[in-house]
Amino acid sequence: MAELKAKDYATDQEVRWCPGCGDYSILKAVHRALADSGADPAQTVFVSGIGCSSRLPYYVDTYGFHTIHGRAPAIATGVKLANPDLDVWVITGDGDGLSIGGNHLLHALRRNVNLNILLFNNEIYGLTKGQYSPTSRIGTPSPTSPNGSLDHPIEPAQFALGAGATFIARCVDIDQKALPGILNAGQAHEGAAFVELLQNCIVYNKDVWEDVANKKTAADTQVVCEHGQPLLYGKDRNKGLRLNTTTLTLESVTLGEDGITLADILVHDETNAVMAQMLVNMADPLPTAMGVIHRRSAPAYDSTYRAHKTLERKARVRDLLRHGNLLDRR
Amino acid sequence: MSDTASRRVVRFAGDSGDGIQLQGAQFTNASAMAGHDLATLPDFPAEIRAPQGTRFGVSAFQIQFGGDRVTSPGDAPDVLVALNPAALVVNIPHLEPGALILVDANAFTAQRLKRADLDSNPLEDGRLDPFTVYPIDISDLTVESVKPFGLGSKDAGRCKNFWVLGLVLWMFDQPRTPTINWIERRFASDEAIRDANIAALNAGHAYGETAEIDGTLAQHHVAHAELKAAEYRTITGAEATALGLVAAGELADIDLMFCSYPITPASSLLHHLTGLEDAGVATFQAEDEIAAVCSAIGASFAGKLGVTSSSGPGIALKTEALGLAVATELPLVVVNSQRAGPSTGMPTKTEQSDLYQAVYGRNGDTPIPVVSASTPADTFDTAIEAVRIALRHMTPVIMLTDGYLANASELWPLPDFDAYEAIEHTRPAVGSSGDVFERNPDTQARVWAAPGDEGYVYRVGGIEKDSHTGNISYDPANHQTMTDLRHRKLAQIADFIPEQKLEQGVTGGLAVVAWGSTYGTIYQAVKECITEGLSVAQIHLRHLNPLPSNLGELLTEFETILVPELNAGQLATVLRDQLLVECVQLNQVTGQPFAVKTVKQAIAAHAPQRMQEVNRG
Numbered sequence: 001m002a003e004l005k006a007k008d009y010a011t012d013q014e015v016r017w018c019p020g021c022g023d024y025s026i027l028k029a030v031h032r033a034l035a036d037s038g039a040d041p042a043q044t045v046f047v048s049g050i051g052c053s054s055r056l057p058y059y060v061d062t063y064g065f066h067t068i069h070g071r072a073p074a075i076a077t078g079v080k081l082a083n084p085d086l087d088v089w090v091i092t093g094d095g096d097g098l099s100i101g102g103n104h105l106l107h108a109l110r111r112n113v114n115l116n117i118l119l120f121n122n123e124i125y126g127l128t129k130g131q132y133s134p135t136s137r138i139g140t141p142s143p144t145s146p147n148g149s150l151d152h153p154i155e156p157a158q159f160a161l162g163a164g165a166t167f168i169a170r171c172v173d174i175d176q177k178a179l180p181g182i183l184n185a186g187q188a189h190e191g192a193a194f195v196e197l198l199q200n201c202i203v204y205n206k207d208v209w210e211d212v213a214n215k216k217t218a219a220d221t222q223v224v225c226e227h228g229q230p231l232l233y234g235k236d237r238n239k240g241l242r243l244n245t246t247t248l249t250l251e252s253v254t255l256g257e258d259g260i261t262l263a264d265i266l267v268h269d270e271t272n273a274v275m276a277q278m279l280v281n282m283a284d285p286l287p288t289a290m291g292v293i294h295r296r297s298a299p300a301y302d303s304t305y306r307a308h309k310t311l312e313r314k315a316r317v318r319d320l321l322r323h324g325n326l327l328d329r330r
Numbered sequence: 331m332s333d334t335a336s337r338r339v340v341r342f343a344g345d346s347g348d349g350i351q352l353q354g355a356q357f358t359n360a361s362a363m364a365g366h367d368l369a370t371l372p373d374f375p376a377e378i379r380a381p382q383g384t385r386f387g388v389s390a391f392q393i394q395f396g397g398d399r400v401t402s403p404g405d406a407p408d409v410l411v412a413l414n415p416a417a418l419v420v421n422i423p424h425l426e427p428g429a430l431i432l433v434d435a436n437a438f439t440a441q442r443l444k445r446a447d448l449d450s451n452p453l454e455d456g457r458l459d460p461f462t463v464y465p466i467d468i469s470d471l472t473v474e475s476v477k478p479f480g481l482g483s484k485d486a487g488r489c490k491n492f493w494v495l496g497l498v499l500w501m502f503d504q505p506r507t508p509t510i511n512w513i514e515r516r517f518a519s520d521e522a523i524r525d526a527n528i529a530a531l532n533a534g535h536a537y538g539e540t541a542e543i544d545g546t547l548a549q550h551h552v553a554h555a556e557l558k559a560a561e562y563r564t565i566t567g568a569e570a571t572a573l574g575l576v577a578a579g580e581l582a583d584i585d586l587m588f589c590s591y592p593i594t595p596a597s598s599l600l601h602h603l604t605g606l607e608d609a610g611v612a613t614f615q616a617e618d619e620i621a622a623v624c625s626a627i628g629a630s631f632a633g634k635l636g637v638t639s640s641s642g643p644g645i646a647l648k649t650e651a652l653g654l655a656v657a658t659e660l661p662l663v664v665v666n667s668q669r670a671g672p673s674t675g676m677p678t679k680t681e682q683s684d685l686y687q688a689v690y691g692r693n694g695d696t697p698i699p700v701v702s703a704s705t706p707a708d709t710f711d712t713a714i715e716a717v718r719i720a721l722r723h724m725t726p727v728i729m730l731t732d733g734y735l736a737n738a739s740e741l742w743p744l745p746d747f748d749a750y751e752a753i754e755h756t757r758p759a760v761g762s763s764g765d766v767f768e769r770n771p772d773t774q775a776r777v778w779a780a781p782g783d784e785g786y787v788y789r790v791g792g793i794e795k796d797s798h799t800g801n802i803s804y805d806p807a808n809h810q811t812m813t814d815l816r817h818r819k820l821a822q823i824a825d826f827i828p829e830q831k832l833e834q835g836v837t838g839g840l841a842v843v844a845w846g847s848t849y850g851t852i853y854q855a856v857k858e859c860i861t862e863g864l865s866v867a868q869i870h871l872r873h874l875n876p877l878p879s880n881l882g883e884l885l886t887e888f889e890t891i892l893v894p895e896l897n898a899g900q901l902a903t904v905l906r907d908q909l910l911v912e913c914v915q916l917n918q919v920t921g922q923p924f925a926v927k928t929v930k931q932a933i934a935a936h937a938p939q940r941m942q943e944v945n946r947g
Contacts, residue, residue: 042784058789063781065631066791068654074621078628082587086781107617313610317577321744325508327363327562
């Protein structure tokens with residue numbers, strides 16, 4: 001196969017997202033990640049549910065299956081079990097993956113099916129015109145919550161961790177520098193990779209991630225997790241996360257202040273689920289954890305499935321028919 | 331009860347923890363090995379081990395066996411074996427005067443009578459006067475017979491079902507060897523239990539021999555079936571469905587992926603297929619009904635044949651996904667083991683009330699072919715037919731069975747598998763390339779390309795697609811084209827299915843038109859009515875959507891159409907809808923199969939005496 005460039009993974013279909021939608025940027029990163037990994041279009045499948053994000057498979061020149069609301073993880077599981085050699089991606093959103101399809105996402109993660117799951121989180125229902133979603137913050141005004149939503153939101157990465165996910169990453173939609181690499185890391189991971197994309201719905205929930213995503217302030221509002229590296233952040237990289245052993249919580253400290261040295265800063269261990277738990281739940285004034293937050297090794301369901309359930313036909317029907325006691329009247 | 335007969339009906343009844351179904355299955359196997367034709371009716375509660383001795387906890391198993399052709403489990407038992415007072419009283423209404431009742435006399439204590447809500451002892455209060463009652467101290471005799479094996483009193487008591495089985499096998503001169511072989515396999519790892527069960531079986535048998543010498547109990551000789559030259563086995567509907575799916579995979583040379591979620595009475599299919607993984611079937615227990623059908627569709631998208639199964643409530647959950655399979659033109663087989671509804675209904679009781687759901691129950695104009703099985707063994711051929719349609723036409727297919735078919739068994743002449751036609755499909759040749767949405771004009775089947783095929787990379791989804799490219803299309807004319815195409819595909823299936831034949835009888839008078847598990851009972855009823863001089867014929871449908879192309883014309887050759895169904899009249903509606911024919915209905919929704927006499931009464935009310943015959947061969 002000739003080496004394909006990012007643009008070779010685009011289809012001839014006109015992309016129909018709103019101008020300025022964060023999905024364009026994600027699509028671009030997906031094309032880039034496919035090119036960087038040398039993905040064979042014939043061996044690659046994009047499976048999606050319903051929603052704005054779920055249109056993405058039509059714009060990627062691989063096999064694609066745009067299915068029904070919330071069920072992409074279940075359908076992708078069937079695809080992967082039927083042919084474990086395929087590289088299977090799941091495209092979903094906060095409504096599709098955490099509301100109507102929460103159950104399937106839970107089970108795909110806990111089974112550790114080798115899927116690369118991209119959850120576009122814009123904290124709103126886009127395609128149905130702006131109702132609040134299961135990730136909307138309390139008080140979100142919307143057509144179905146004119147006085148602000150009452151529901152307590154779910155934190156996607158926390159959900160994934162609770163489901164036993166073996167790979168959890170987070171990235172801002174427009175971060176073209178980091179995103180392709182994160183997608184490739186998820187693609188390479190043996191088991192279910194869960195990537196939360198902080199996506200900007202410019203029509204119904206514009207700038208909901210502004211505090212995290214704004215390039216001017218991002219250095220101070222994001223901490224990018226790198227395995228084995230101290231969790232430092234800030235424009236001058238002089239801020240860091242320290243574990244308060246009395247309260248068992250993370251706190252932000254500044255190097256050089258109050259005698260803080262690099263030795264006080266927590267070193268990221270992506271295999272440590274307890275650390276991941278603290279990182280994914282950080283909220284203002286702490287920075288938002290980005291990058292590969294959690295990654296550990298565990299058998300992927302489809303590989304153990306393949307080992308146990310060979311599809312090779314050994315028993316023949318003629319023998320099976322003659323099973324048990326037979327009365328021979330020939 | 332005379333001691334020779336052409337057929338006999340025996341009903342075993344006891345607590346749901348007494349091993350009644352096992353006893354029944356073993357008796358069935360012995361009857362088959364003795365060369366009897368047979369039909370069975372397992373009748374058990376939904377509770378796994380209901381409180382002992384209660385009426386609602388009674389589990390029963392009925393079998394009719396003998397010569398002639400046995401197609402139904404029989405209306406009234408000739409012999410009732412009741413292991414406790416509750417099992418006796420709930421089954422009295424099934425009996426005709428003169429029936430023989432064997433009871434465990436040890437079980438008729440004051441306490442157990444009370445558990446069965448009885449104020450007086452039925453063995454003494456005269457209510458059994460119309461019957462011949464034979465009380466035996468079964469519990470005591472069982473415990474006595476297994477004493478040498480040192481079991482605890484609980485385990486010793488549990489051998490009771492084999493003691494009774496031994497006695498009943500003796501009563502009908504049936505072989506013990508198949509049961510002994512089974513016990514040896516089943517309890518291979520526990521010598522004491524194995525030997526005790528065999529001893530109990532032999533003790534029951536010896537008890538019969540002794541009782542005969544006393545002159546108190548007689549051995550009965552039931553006619554043997556005149557069987558055509560073949561090898562025979564007994565098979566339940568769930569086993570035959572599983573084998574049929576495997577056979578279809580082999581005929582198509584396509585691997586199957588069976589994705590399901592446990593539900594009564596469909597779970598046994600998943601159990602059987604899980605045991606057949608070396609036969610080209612992978613099974614997957616999904617997290618719910620929706621995931622089950624979705625993973626099956628995913629497998630079909632990926633080039634295996636996805637199969638899912640459930641019962642009515644689960645099929646309801648799968649419905650949206652069935653629309654996806656129709657829209658994306660993917661093959662899929664959905665097996666519905668129907669049960670009494672609505673909602674949870676009566677999970678272990680049979681009904682045929684999901685026909686509307688199968689034929690009409692979807693959003694949008696979403697035609698899906700529907701086939702149904704008529705007997706336990708017939709599910710084998712029906713499953714093959716379902717796969718054949720799914721693969722030939724690239725469509726989901728619904729196969730209807732029911733709780734009765736899944737659990738009941740019959741004597742089955744093994745089919746000549748070499749005579750089965752290969753199943754066509756549209757998987758492209760390795761290395762080929764082409765247009766996925768190029769359709770065969772005779773079947774409307776598109777090319778079944780799948781990820782991994784180099785020359786067919788494509789995208790598809792549930793949004794209306796362009797009829798040629800598969801890309802999203804909201805074009806008005808295209809939606810008309812696609813809707814027409816989906817209907818044409820269903821209609822064209824009729825070009826491939828055999829013309830409807832008469833099962834028996836001739837045209838002219840009354841046609842009894844039915845589908846599904848009522849076949850055997852109706853067969854018997856029609857046969858007897860023909861013998862009695864009535865002008866009646868039997869038509870039994872396998873294909874319910876589309877209907878066989880000649881059915882409308884065939885029905886015009888009858889004066890009256892009677893449609894017996896275990897629902898409120900669903901096939902009658904379909905026939906009126908599709909063929910504009912008027913039908914007389916016979917509907918029963920008790921959770922029990924029809925009795926032969928019920929169908930005969932309805933036939934007698936509508937069938938003319940035979941005057942002229944047009945023999946259709």
